[in-house]
Amino acid sequence: MSLLEVEGLTKQFGGLTAVNDVSFVVEQGQICSVIGPNGAGKSTLFKLISSFLAPTAGRVRFDGRQVSGLKPHRVARMGVVRTFQETTVFKEMTALENVVVAHQLGLTAGPFGIFAGSRRARADTLRIRDSAAEILDYLGLGHVKDETAVNLPHGYLRGLGIAIAMAARPRLLLLDEPFAGMNPDETDRAMEMVQGIRARGITVLLVEHDMRAVMRISDWIVVISFGSKIAEGKPEAIRADEAVIAAYLGEDDAELGH
Ligand SMILES: Nc1ncnc2c1ncn2[C@@H]1O[C@H](COP(=O)(O)OP(=O)(O)OP(=O)(O)O)[C@@H](O)[C@H]1O
Numbered sequence: 546m547s548l549l550e551v552e553g554l555t556k557q558f559g560g561l562t563a564v565n566d567v568s569f570v571v572e573q574g575q576i577c578s579v580i581g582p583n584g585a586g587k588s589t590l591f592k593l594i595s596s597f598l599a600p601t602a603g604r605v606r607f608d609g610r611q612v613s614g615l616k617p618h619r620v621a622r623m624g625v626v627r628t629f630q631e632t633t634v635f636k637e638m639t640a641l642e643n644v645v646v647a648h649q650l651g652l653t654a655g656p657f658g659i660f661a662g663s664r665r666a667r668a669d670t671l672r673i674r675d676s677a678a679e680i681l682d683y684l685g686l687g688h689v690k691d692e693t694a695v696n697l698p699h700g701y702l703r704g705l706g707i708a709i710a711m712a713a714r715p716r717l718l719l720l721d722e723p724f725a726g727m728n729p730d731e732t733d734r735a736m737e738m739v740q741g742i743r744a745r746g747i748t749v750l751l752v753e754h755d756m757r758a759v760m761r762i763s764d765w766i767v768v769i770s771f772g773s774k775i776a777e778g779k780p781e782a783i784r785a786d787e788a789v790i791a792a793y794l795g796e797d798d799a800e801l802g803h
Pocket residue numbers: 558561562563581582583584585586587588589590754
């Protein structure tokens with residue numbers, strides 16, 4: 546059984562079909578990317594998978610269980626966690642404090658337990674700080690953990706958004722355009738981050754416009770255009786695919802990673 550199964554997924558907004566009968570699977574441990582020209586339906590597909598939108602038809606299953614129709618926070622608790630293009634970061638807190646807070650929001654002791662100073666809460670607090678520091682370390686952000694978020698450069702801030710998502714202990718991490726607006730150095734660092742996440746056994750599904758990065762990082766690529774899947778396969782096959790090349794013609798920046 547595949548970790549994520551997307552079957553016949555369709556979303557209509559009034560008369561517009563944003564996602565049209567899309568099916569694909571993501572295997573445990575893969576880095577899978579969904580790409581497509583502007584307006585192809587990538588964001589909509591992403592929201593359907595994380596259950597922020599309900600499909601018009603079709604379904605999403607995670608680890609054999611139906612996800613479509615559940616509330617996003619329940620889906621997150623099952624292990625499907627998404628980032629947002631503009632993640633909410635507490636700008637006055639340090640990087641570490643941000644990840645600690647993200648942990649605490651999902652903590653069993655509950656928010657009052659943390660402040661009550663109970664033994665359980667104190668043990669939780671130490672455990673959380675360790676875990677938050679570990680996440681920042683393996684994402685390559687350990688050296689900025691005590692920086693106030695507002696002082697972090699753009700690429701680091703985006704990385705902090707990923708660290709915050711990791712605090713929810715995902716089994717499947719959904720990354721929304723992780724390389725958007727990044728310079729080549731930042732993109733390289735972000736790609737290392739994604740590989741580091743996968744190395745810890747977490748499956749990654751990303752939606753991205755930057756073909757170059759996608760070609761280098763993905764095990765499997767799904768291409769959508771005008772809401773429909775037009776190709777899927779390994780990067781080498783996608784790069785040579787006639788339908789994909791045709792879909793990207795006229796997009797000036799997109800260059801298929803050649
Ligand atoms: N809530 C909505 N109501 C109506 N139409 C919508 C809604 N959300 C998206 N659409 C339309 O659905 C289509 C697909 O949009 P979507 O944002 O999913 O594409 P995308 O591939 O993510 O684009 P981009 O790369 O530009 O972010 C577009 O035509 C868009 O205008």
